[in-house]
Amino acid sequence: MKIALLGYGKMGKVIEKVALERNHEIVLKKGRNDNYDGLENADIAIDFSIPTSAVANISACFERNIPVISGTTGWLEDYDKMVALCGEKNGSFIYGSNFSLGVNVFFELNDYLAKMMANLKQYNVSMEEIHHTQKLDAPSGTAISLANGIIKNTNYAKWTLEKASASEIHIEAKRIENIPGTHSVYYDSEVDQIEIKHTAHTREGFALGSVVAAEWLFGKKGVFTMKDVLGI
Structure with a gap:
């Protein structure tokens, strides 16, 4: 082509x-x-x-x-x-x-996990994304897609970069030199944490x-x- x-x-x-x-x-x-x-x-x-x-x-x-x-x-x-x-x-x-082919598999995993966690109210969900310092938008489009996948399958209403209410997903956006892209989703309770993570090694x-x-x-x-x- x-x-x-x-x-x-x-x-x-x-x-x-x-x-x-x-x-x-x-x-x-x-x-x-x-x-x-x-x-x-x-x-x-x-x-x-x-x-x-x-x-x-x-x-x-x-x-x-x-x-x-x-x-x-x-x-x-x-x-x-x-x-x-x-x-x-x-x-x-x-x-x-x-x-990324791997990230698109990660999107499916994120949706599936959100469905399983939807009725486990003792867990609070949060996210972290890390990218290189040249990235202009925050949070990343990938993080927004992940958050929307969770919102679609749970009772969460929206995402925020600020301190989150019970109906919001907090996204921590970090900018660090030479990081192609790392995305983590956390489900935290008083007794444990479930984490899924995708790390890009190169562009x-x-x-x-x-x-x-x-x-x-x-x-x-x-x-x-x-x-x-x-x-x-």
Whole structure:
């Protein structure tokens, strides 16, 4: 495939490496201040940019009938607009808060554990996420996805970065140099603690997942998720 990289920071460079290793061609490397010249030559676009660029990048793809994979987080107040535009333009779209194949298994584990813990009122749930200092949004999109998975399956109402009430999930967001991404979910009672945790060792897991998603999306129409890609 001919791939356009929308966002050419650290993640974009790792995606480029993985894509080339899988025999794809990179036809556009768009930085923050670059235009979209050459996007029309792509078979598919992969957007790992910044929150303020994501909507413009995704829209540019739909306007040019280019399928798009977006792993940029921090812009989801406009997600429904992008889904509507995808439908209007008969486009192809996958958004993922995390494209790591392991994290998407972790999402399923988190949902399953939340269902089992829902009626055990003696446990309080909390979360911690740790990322590199260049990450612009907090909490991470992955942490929000995990929290929403818990909320969907329990009586918790929302998440918060502040001190939590009984109906809230506290998320501790930490920024530490050179940490690709660590997410922990804790269920604490007076007598014990249950913890599930995913630790990314490198960015290559995110890059591989995004390229695998692009390979899967190519030739399809509609809005999909990593659950579709992985068949889970």
